[in-house]
Amino acid sequence: MAVPCSLSAKFKGPPICSFDVFKEGKDESFFQSQQAISALCTFFQELAKEIKDRSEEQVKEAFFKLLQVSLWGNKCDLSISSGEDNSQKCSPLNSLAALQPCILVDDSECLWSILSHSRKTSNCKESVTRIDVVLDNAGFELVTDLVLADFLLTSKLATEIHFHGKCIPWFVSDTTKSDFRWTIQQLRAANHRWMSKCGNNWDGNLKKQVWVYHDHLFWTLPYEFCEMAQVAPDLYTELQKSDLVLFKGDLNYRKLTGDRKWDFTVPFSQALNRFHPAPLCSIRTLKADIQVGLKSGQGEQLTSSEPTWMTSGKYGVIQFSALA
Template identity: 45%
Template structure:
């Protein structure tokens, strides 16, 4: 990997070893640079178009003030797009009524570079800049009079769900058959871990909002995709579940990523775990606001079940009914926390949000889904690929945790010697194409 100079400031993690440097758009040719230069402006343009088109419906619902809200949001976002493309300084989050404003503006002060300069889009840490853009989108909407709860990505997420209903039905039916035929629990869980893993290929933020949904049978792909899993710690995950079952009750937490097919694959994995009596409680952690285009919010969770429940397929309707029943019975739980939509890596959770850290410590296993969660686990830094996952998470171990992630950013750890070089010769874009994946694991720390 390219050796990079120091990037940014902020609250620095503690480590026994010197940490590598943050990924940043200041390095021309890197995926971070391409993201800030190309992908983020495209995403902003789509949001602007969505809000502008919504002005007619907003006027019908709220009168002239609703249409004026849309125009104000468009103006706000157009200014943000210009600032991004011209590498302007990052500005404070305005007081938009959300509880996280003070925290975000504190981080802005902490992110001053070594010379005391204010962060800029092409100079600061990529993770921070990308999160900042999504928070500014929320700011533009929250400042409106009538559209404070409007999700500019909502229709894209619903379309992604409709596009994947056929393979999702296949997935649910296969879960039913596997359990009815009394296949070995370890084999079922190993398969559905991979189903959930490959569901992460369907990411609207990586495709800049272009349709990227699952349309072929997920079962037909499993064998073919097995060789693409560069790190597979499924056995350690199974061992953790077995040991947890010796000390009931067992709680599993999903830190969710994308709505649509990936979310359906997560629900199927949770369904298998529940029906096989491997877990007693499941917690699903959603984003508190629209985030990275397709991330699941509590509202997305709800309408997903409603759409399934109204479908002509008996399989989908029954699945929706059973999920809603578990939610009513508090066997399954939907949760959110402001920390998930901060720019902070997870090592800082214990200090920034000790209540969340303490809650997660009650779990037997945390399942972190997707690319953004992986980046936050490993601090989004320029790690050598052979560094272990346990080292890269920098002490973040409230309990046992795993990461199911397809590679869509140029950071990955835990690889065997020489593998990265081999993959790079075959495909220079192997770290960002979504073609490869990892199932990582870190045991609970008792220190």
């Protein structure tokens, strides 16, 4: 039976394409991580006040610390916890030293080598250093990514940051444009001095276009990233403008490496299968049975002592590949 026009108009809501079935879980994860978020924002704002007076070594130390916070923020993934609470309850900064042995590949020095050059040439008005961040999860992990991005600008390690998220609600806690904007607005409205300052600064970065958000259908299509140049040449061309592309999370790692059962010692650059729009780095906690770039015997030893090491989220990598 046809629905009367009056009833149809009365119950008309937003188009189904804008409905995010995962939003409630993502929002709840964000709110349950408030203690960790406030601690991280406080740490960053106190750091930012002194950044001009920090030595090169102190800036490097802070960069490594926030890079590791972003790495371990990737633990907060609702897909690995079947949608159950997987929020960050305490300050992530307190556990970095204890987690250091769990970083199986740490190419932080390679990233610093690229970015410190930008800091040294930052007085040149024509000098632009663009960092692209291919996002993973909303919630606490997104906040860690935004703090890292703000630090890159504040310390003059970068002059502009481009974020890439999903154009549709996709896999449980994946970041969409709505999540990105919502997170910043939540921080702006927070009843916490440093959280609200972060939110206001980040909103300003978007308005000044030193932060730019992109979305593209390719990120939700069933293609390996080595096919991007053919399938989505516009996106590949966009990434080619970058000085460094940071890929967050496990699924991005799987698509970077073709989701193949590589030998553990195969070099990361080889597993990329000629995908190289720019120098790139994967920042990932392990949640799938694929890992490359390990030392001889390292993977076998872990398999023997911890059979679930590739899927538990306990271990992580900061894995870099220079432009070929």
